[in-house]
Amino acid sequence: MSFSNCMSRRSAYSLAILLFFLCTPVLAENADDAKTATYKQLEIFSNVLSILQENYVEEIDTKEVINGAIRGLLFSLDPHSSYMPPDSFKDLQEETRGSFSGIGIEVTIKNDLLTVVSPIADTPADLAGLKANDTIIEIDGVNTKNMGPDEAIKKLRGPAGSSVTLSIHREGWDKLKVITLKREIIPIQSVKAEFLSPGFVYTRITNFQSHTTADFKEKLQVLQKKHQIDGLILDLRNNPGGLLNQAISIADIFLNKGTIVYTKGRREDQNNIYTAHDNGEKRMYPLVLLVNEGSASASEIVAGAIQAHKRGIIVGTRTFGKGSVQTIIPLPDGAGMRITTAKYYTPDNRSIQALGITPDVEIPFIACGPSADSAESTKLLKEEDLAHHLPGAPAARGVDQEKTARQLEARLQTDNQLRTAYNIIKSLTLYYDFNKTVK
Structure with missing residues (x-):
């Protein structure tokens, strides 16, 4: 220079x-x-x-x-207030409405360092092993000191197929790790839903986009046609947030009444209370939410509301703690200004900012076991596998059901937090059924 x-x-x-x-x-x-x-x-x-x-x-x-x-x-005000030139402002609008090309990562400024909030699931950043609270020291050889989040995001994005090189530091590492990622089109599809086993649904929301709630409801309706839903796991791990109205409407799916979140700012019109509505379509089956240090903003609003109303069990590790409200103000030349105008509070009057949501069941993620794809290799030795074993009654489950069970077993072996959530949801379902029977 x-x-x-x-x-x-x-x-x-x-x-x-x-x-x-x-x-x-x-x-x-x-x-x-x-x-x-x-x-x-x-x-x-x-x-x-x-x-x-x-x-x-x-x-x-x-x-x-x-x-x-x-x-x-x-x-100079805070890590989330920023000026967006016209191209950056346009990128932000596209991100909430459509796809964009990049590595799939949310960043912020934490302790004056460019810090990963969370990688979006199944994106280049996620597959490369980036984690929440990793610090990005350089982007393509340019030091990130004094670089704002929007400027960093602009450098991280680019044409699909192009590459970007990051120098990463993680607590406990002796030296920087340099990784090169290939940019891809990051799709807006933010909802995944499937049966883990008959009656038990696993859902994942990777970020809160303009159509997240509609997609979530649609996927649940499809599953309900196949089998009654007895319990649901909502995975918000590594979900960096997104649109406030979508977080509110997702929480509203599971709540009959009461406050979901409220905001407090300097001005009267920045103080808002968002409440649940009884629309006659509540899913009142047992619920478990999975969160971690990469769950931020809108994710924390959902987790905080569910926890405050004791509607479900929160499992995982303490969330990121991004509890401030940003207002986007368009400027005449096509640019935009993002300014922090208020803070989020849970229904039981807890500030999310810098504190996050502490799970009801705290359990760190421990990478263990083989890949879920190698289900066959994880099958444990049972009586039926022994030579000359005594035959029993005809199998109650078909080949497909046995295969599904083995795949579930493998999946739970590789994800201890999901295994804990699954065990809890099964226990809650038994308790729920017992209470209905007694009454």
Whole structure:
């Protein structure tokens, strides 16, 4: 990088700091005094810009410098407030409506470091083994210090098939790990649902998109036509969040009444309470939610609501703790501004911000066992496998059912958190059936 480019960056950063102080309301005796002081400070900013335009060693791009000042202003407030140039703002809109090309990762600034919130399931980032709280030190050789999340995301995305190289640090590692990932089209399909065994449904939401709730309900309806649902596991692990209204409507599926989440901000219109509605379609079977340190934002809202109303059991590890509300404000030139306007609180008055949701059953993930694909190799030796064993009654289950059982056994061996959730949901179902019988 040339000296002049360094100076350009330094000037933009200085302007950002200056603009921060200029635009922050000062303590004045009354509103008129505050307004006068602000106008004076803005006049100073205008004078500084004019001096730079006339005297700086190279001709400056005024628009770029002012945009840099705005970026610095927002970046200095908190990790989630940011300025989005027109192309970044367009990317954000596409992300919630359609697919995008990248490595499938959500990032934030944590302790002044570019930090992984969560990789999206089955994306290049997930398959490469990136985890929540990994720090990204470099992107394609560029140091990420002082790099905002939106700028980082822009560097991480690119045409499908192109590559990006990351230098990663993880707690406990002695040195950085350098990995190269190939970008892919990241689909918007965010819901998966299937029977683990007859009556027991496993669902996974990878992020909250504009049609997540509709897809979730549709998949449950398809499964209900095949078999009665006796219990459901909702997997929100490594779900970085998404749209607030979708998180609320997912929680509403399982709640009859009461608060789902509420927000508190500085202004009255930023204080909102979101409640459940009795729409006659409640799924009141036993429920277990899986969460981990990669579950953030909208995921934490769902988990917090279910836990506060004692509607289900939360299993896993403490969630990320991203409990602030961002408001997106379009700007005239096609750019956008994301600013933090409030904080989320659970129905039992707990702040999610920086605290997260602590599971009812805390259990760390332990990688163990063979792959779920090698179901045959995981079959344990039983009486029926011994030579010359005594025959029993005719098998109650067919070949397909036996195969499904073996696959489930293999899957539970490789995922101890899912195994715990499955055991809990079976126990809850027995208790639920017992109570119905007694009554």
